[in-house]
Amino acid sequence: MSATRSCMVRQFQYYADLSEADIELLDSLEYSPEKLPPERVVWREGGSANELAVLSEGWACSYYTLEDGSRLILDIYLPGDVIGLREFATSEHLATVETITECTLCRFPHHHLTDIFAKSFRLTRVFFAVATTQQSILVERMINLGRRKASSRIAHFLCEMHARLGRMNEHMGNQFRLPLSQEMLADIMGLSSVHVSRTFSQLYDDHLVERSRHNIRIPDMDRLIEHAGFSNSYLGRQSIIRDRA
Amino acid sequence: MSATRSCMVRQFQYYADLSEADIELLDSLEYSPEKLPPERVVWREGGSANELAVLSEGWACSYYTLEDGSRLILDIYLPGDVIGLREFATSEHLATVETITECTLCRFPHHHLTDIFAKSFRLTRVFFAVATTQQSILVERMINLGRRKASSRIAHFLCEMHARLGRMNEHMGNQFRLPLSQEMLADIMGLSSVHVSRTFSQLYDDHLVERSRHNIRIPDMDRLIEHAGFSNSYLGRQSIIRDRA
DNA sequence: CGGCACCTTGAACTTTATCAACCCCGGTGG
DNA sequence: CCACCGGGGTTGATAAAGTTCAAGGTGCCG
Numbered sequence: 001m002s003a004t005r006s007c008m009v010r011q012f013q014y015y016a017d018l019s020e021a022d023i024e025l026l027d028s029l030e031y032s033p034e035k036l037p038p039e040r041v042v043w044r045e046g047g048s049a050n051e052l053a054v055l056s057e058g059w060a061c062s063y064y065t066l067e068d069g070s071r072l073i074l075d076i077y078l079p080g081d082v083i084g085l086r087e088f089a090t091s092e093h094l095a096t097v098e099t100i101t102e103c104t105l106c107r108f109p110h111h112h113l114t115d116i117f118a119k120s121f122r123l124t125r126v127f128f129a130v131a132t133t134q135q136s137i138l139v140e141r142m143i144n145l146g147r148r149k150a151s152s153r154i155a156h157f158l159c160e161m162h163a164r165l166g167r168m169n170e171h172m173g174n175q176f177r178l179p180l181s182q183e184m185l186a187d188i189m190g191l192s193s194v195h196v197s198r199t200f201s202q203l204y205d206d207h208l209v210e211r212s213r214h215n216i217r218i219p220d221m222d223r224l225i226e227h228a229g230f231s232n233s234y235l236g237r238q239s240i241i242r243d244r245a
Numbered sequence: 246m247s248a249t250r251s252c253m254v255r256q257f258q259y260y261a262d263l264s265e266a267d268i269e270l271l272d273s274l275e276y277s278p279e280k281l282p283p284e285r286v287v288w289r290e291g292g293s294a295n296e297l298a299v300l301s302e303g304w305a306c307s308y309y310t311l312e313d314g315s316r317l318i319l320d321i322y323l324p325g326d327v328i329g330l331r332e333f334a335t336s337e338h339l340a341t342v343e344t345i346t347e348c349t350l351c352r353f354p355h356h357h358l359t360d361i362f363a364k365s366f367r368l369t370r371v372f373f374a375v376a377t378t379q380q381s382i383l384v385e386r387m388i389n390l391g392r393r394k395a396s397s398r399i400a401h402f403l404c405e406m407h408a409r410l411g412r413m414n415e416h417m418g419n420q421f422r423l424p425l426s427q428e429m430l431a432d433i434m435g436l437s438s439v440h441v442s443r444t445f446s447q448l449y450d451d452h453l454v455e456r457s458r459h460n461i462r463i464p465d466m467d468r469l470i471e472h473a474g475f476s477n478s479y480l481g482r483q484s485i486i487r488d489r490a
Numbered sequence: 491c492g493g494c495a496c497c498t499t500g501a502a503c504t505t506t507a508t509c510a511a512c513c514c515c516g517g518t519g520g
Numbered sequence: 521c522c523a524c525c526g527g528g529g530t531t532g533a534t535a536a537a538g539t540t541c542a543a544g545g546t547g548c549c550g
Binding site for chain 4: 426427428445446
């Protein structure tokens with residue numbers, strides 16, 4: 001058992017205990033680490049989709065650009081996340097994937113995933129759990145976009161980030177770094193960057209969020225959760241996958 | 246090979262050729278058909294999630310109700326759709342599922358799905374494809390909610406329904422039944438029902454959509470697609486899953 | 491020290507929501 | 521067979537939320 005365990009393994013172990021063989025299988029996906037500078041395109045919308053990637057370090061995102069030039073960011077990827085799962089059923093990339101900070105990522109071809117399906121029943125279920133958790137994250141974001149007002153959208157997004165980051169590093173406390181410009185935040189939340197700025201000021205006035213540059217501090221997590229209508233159950237349940245009987 | 250083939254099998258065959266054994270395995274999920282009247286709750290948000298369902302006949306939907314009483318409809322389920330895949334990684338239902346029209350549906354426990362993972366490599370991949378296609382549908386709807394104006398949202402939704410219905414029954418032509426009230430349409434698209442009404446009138450004035458009661462006619466599909474910014478590639482690619490080499 | 495990217499603020503405007511009245515139509519009971 | 525009832529759809533007036541444009545500020549990097 002190696003001392004340095006990949007983020008993906010850590011993330012997957014959240015859903016199930018993994019055997020040594022499973023861990024080796026997973027690790028084998030990260031065989032080709034690639035270092036990328038900030039704002040580098042990983043793959044572009046429309047390109048043919050025969051690979052996935054694991055993000056080992058850094059932040060990345062996927063986005064979709066509309067005819068009129070406006071943009072929506074679909075996912076924020078953190079270390080340990082699998083990128084491109086959604087495009088498994090499609091032969092071309094539906095969205096552009098781009099690094100946000102400096103990143104290390106490992107691409108691997110589509111069929112390595114199906115090889116895993118063939119080799120490990122347990123990992124199959126965990127991959128399924130990961131894919132469906134990604135779906136739940138999208139659903140929460142849909143609710144954000146469809147039915148919440150700006151201040152709740154931002155509050156909800158901050159809660160989500162806090163929860164997802166906290167899952168990877170315990171004792172994170174009530175502050176964290178959020179390396180996103182207000183324009184990116186706007187494109188995540190379907191708002192204009194101007195309105196994001198105003199709304200942040202308003203959250204500050206209400207003592208819900210403090211922020212300096214890219215650091216976020218949350219003075220009272222409970223009040224923020226309340227304001228956001230946040231529930232973390234959608235992020236998946238720990239050790240959900242067990243052997244039956 | 247039986248003459249009456251279930252909708253789910255038809256839907257799955259879209260992604261891959263299935264062996265007789267696979268078809269039997271799939272059919273075995275639909276062992277407990279249940280007839281439900283319109284507007285009957287299948288399961289409720291918060292209830293413990295240890296089952297999935299296949300919709301054999303009728304229309305159903307899932308929705309999520311916010312603290313303030315507003316609602317967002319997350320999915321519209323058509324015959325052949327699998328309901329509850331998203332909650333595979335979670336131990337409780339995140340959304341309420343309810344019939345829209347009279348429905349026939351077959352519930353089955355969670356572990357029947359994992360049994361299939363153990364028994365059929367090919368079906369595993371198809372289930373994965375189905376789950377990821379559902380994700381892509383959510384993403385398109387996210388873009389709708391986040392970045393399109395009301396008339397494009399409605400146009401896009403109509404395009405999606407047209408495409409999904411057309412996949413199940415060829416020669417559908419340019420009209421179809423849409424058994425949804427304007428209030429439901431509003432909750433799908435994150436608008437108020439009043440605004441849906443106004444927007445429909447506007448689409449009618451622009452000769453993009455005709456509608457009487459629950460029947461929709463689309464005089465010029467290409468113009469509607471154009472107006473919606475619709476691309477059907479997100480609905481998954483036919484026969485994407487093949488044996489390698 | 492200067493420049494540039496990003497953030498902030500203000501003012502005018504657009505889109506959508508809300509409220510309320512009305513209408514249309516289908517179903518029911520007299 | 522007709523009058524009434526009720527739910528959903530439509531319309532208008534007004535309000536709220538968010539966008540756009542433009543100008544100015546702030547802080548970081550060379």
